[in-house]
Amino acid sequence: MQYTTDLHTASESDVLVVGGGPAGIGAAVAAARAGARTVLVERYGSLGGNLTAGLVGPCMTSFSLDGRTQLIRGVFDEFVRRMEAMGQALHPSRTHAADAYAGFIEYGHDKVTPFEPEAAKTVAMQMCLEAGVELALHSFVCDSLVIDGRVEGVVTAEKDGLRARKAAVVVDCSADGDVAARAGAATEFGRESDGLVQPMTLFFRIAGIDDEEVERYVRSHPEDFRPFASIVAKARAEGRFPAPRMGVGMYKTLRPGVWRINTTRILGKDATRSADLTAAEIEGRDQVLKLVEFFRAELPGFGDCELLDTAATIGVRESRRVVGEYVLTLEDLQTGVHFDDVIAMCAYPVDIHDPAGSGGGSDEKWGTANAYEIPYRSLVPRDLEGLLVAGRCASATHEAMAAIRVMPPAFAMGQAAGTAAALAVAGGIAPRDVDVDSLQERLLADGAYLGERVVVGAA
Ligand SMILES: Cc1cc2nc3c(=O)[nH]c(=O)nc-3n(C[C@H](O)[C@H](O)[C@H](O)COP(=O)(O)OP(=O)(O)OC[C@H]3O[C@@H](n4cnc5c(N)ncnc54)[C@H](O)[C@@H]3O)c2cc1C
Structure with missing residues (x-):
């Protein structure tokens, strides 16, 4: 590939996270805390993605549908508690279905997290810097470096020109699967019937x-x-x-x-x-x-x-979904099936804003379980090595992604991907070969919840 700019200004890291939204924050903090030299690349001047630039809020539920169990903990919970300590958020345990913070909506809207976007910018940056993450802001990933089906890094368009940023593992948290798509991964787009995606919204x-x-x-x-x-x-x-x-x-x-x-x-x-x-x-x-x-x-x-x-940017509900080793389905969410490689639990229901009309929203008709699981394989692209995905571009059908796309699951997927990337680097192995027991053990030690079937020591 030819570039007009010399790419010899390369930088190298163990883990390179692309995108500083909820998934990217979770991934970068987790990877750095697990000992990896971690770089977080973000096109804007502050972190948060939809949390901040998108003005999106509140964070939808991080609890089970019956409101009894907090499913999403770890980095997300720490992030919320730090904002709450500043007087800039309410912990989800303090909010209720159908209250004004939940937009007066009952179904699936128990235990949301209201927060102020400025606090989110501050806490996200603090958590990354404290963990030792190197931030590369004002840097847009415009291409992927791929050799023989292995992602070796990305090309960023920065204020000072194009730069090759190499890494042992790249975690694509761009929401649009930019790295994966440029690297040639199979992706899906929109609903099965006609390929249409959910509408955009300027908050x-x-x-x-x-x-x-x-x-x-x-x-x-x-x-x-x-x-x-x-x-x-x-x-x-x-x-x-x-x-x-x-x-x-x-x-x-x-x-x-x-x-x-x-x-x-x-x-x-x-x-x-x-x-x-x-x-x-x-x-x-x-x-x-x-x-x-x-x-x-x-x-x-x-x-x-x-x-x-x-908002500083139009809000995008749906675009590419990277095809992973496993494609999470609506049925998985309905049955709450247990995956041996579970890395996150969630309960937000399917929330499809009509791609072609005026209706839609979180809806009881989909019948999702009180809690459902996301497997590690949904973060592992089927076709590429050296790459993990998390957040809105993870591997799921149109319907399943319409549930796991909200911000708490994005944090949880990010934390899992960042942890797995660090384990892969430490072990000198491909992300897809990461030992699931070790991954789950590390996630539990870092405060994640993986359901009753996965406990410390047994994992
Ligand atoms: C209108 C709307 C309403 C919503 N309502 C809610 C709600 O009330 N509560 C809730 O919890 N969720 C809500 N969501 C869903 C939620 O905001 C997103 O799905 C979630 O933020 C996904 O997290 P993410 O980290 O995958 O992506 P994002 O939050 O989109 O973050 C992606 C980050 O990557 C960066 N990036 C992208 N491409 C590149 C690139 N090529 N190079 C460098 N950086 C890049 C972006 O700048 C951004 O910071 C809503 C979404 C929309 C659009």
């Missing part, structure tokens, strides 16, 4: 909301599927609602009068293409301005509200 925050009036109105209209659904339905029928969406997705924050709004909807765009992302940003921003105008005019409690901020 924004509104200040000046009368919290009590909102709560009073929503509680007195239990017939609405989502907050203000009847007002939205009427406006939609009259062609006055600016987004193809039913009801208002809105989540109270820790600041009085400030809510996160998850209501813009951009259909039919492909997040692996810059032209589509650009079009989505333009359309999303247009919808934001019109929505704020509509809210002020028509929603109880919103009369004096104003736009506080919009």
Whole structure:
């Protein structure tokens, strides 16, 4: 391959994590704590991915569906507790289904984690630096270095030019599977029937909301599927609602009068293409301005509200899924099947925003188990050596990914991938050959929960 820039400015590490979102934070912290020389490459100037740049929140549930067991612990729990100690988050054990922090949604929304994005930026960076992670911010991975089916590193576009960054193991936490796709891994995209993906959304925050009036109105209209659904339905029928969406997705924050709004909807765009992302940003921003105008005019409690901020980036719910040694399925989530190589447990239900319309959301109809498992093999690309994947690009079907895509499972998958990468480096072996018992033992020692069947000493 020819480059216009000389790539001799190479750097080397044991583990190179691409993407500093929830999965990447989990991976980098875990790999560095396990003793690997770890570099975390992130295109933005701060860490967090959707937690921060995407303004996405709260973190969806980290508990079992019945709210009894905290399934996602480890790095995620530490991250939350540190934000809580700053007064900038509520531990999920303190929130409840259908409360305002959960957007008034009951099913699958018990024990969410409200947090402030600025605290997330601070704590993510602190945890990485304290663990000894070398940060490479403002660095975009534009290509993969591959020799004979083995990923040897990546090429980054940095302020000072292109750079080859070599590593013994690369962990792709880019959410879009950029490293894996460029390296030639098999990937899947969208739903099986027509390849369409879930819509994008530009998150924004509104200040000046009368919290009590909102709560009073929503509680007195239990017939609405989502907050203000009847007002939205009427406006939609009259062609006055600016987004193809039913009801208002809105989540109270820790600041009085400030809510996160998850209501813009951009259909039919492909997040692996810059032209589509650009079009989505333009359309999303247009919808934001019109929505704020509509809210002020028509929603109880919103009369004096104003736009506080919009996310730095359009939010992408779905793009590539890397085909791994195992493809997690909806049935696995429904039966809660036990995998001998379990590396994370979760319970967030299937949450599909209609790829072609206005409906969707977390739904009881999919019948997912009280808790389900993610196997290590879903983090191991089928076709490539030297690479692991975690987060939104892990190996799962459209339906299964619609459940495990949320931020707590992304942290948990990242922690497992980072730990496995460090074990592979220490043992001089391929990631796919990592001893699962050793991996599980290390995860448990680092605070992860893998269910009742996997316990320290027996693993
Ligand atoms: C609109 C919307 C609403 C959502 N609502 C919720 C919610 O309420 N609660 C919840 O828990 N989850 C929610 N989610 C899901 C969740 O935010 C994501 O699925 C989750 O953040 C995935 O984590 P990740 O680490 O895989 O990816 P991301 O958070 O997307 O992080 C990926 C990181 O990689 C970086 N990156 C990407 N490509 C490159 C590259 N080539 N080079 C360098 N860096 C790169 C990005 O800048 C980013 O920092 C929502 C998602 C969307 C889009």
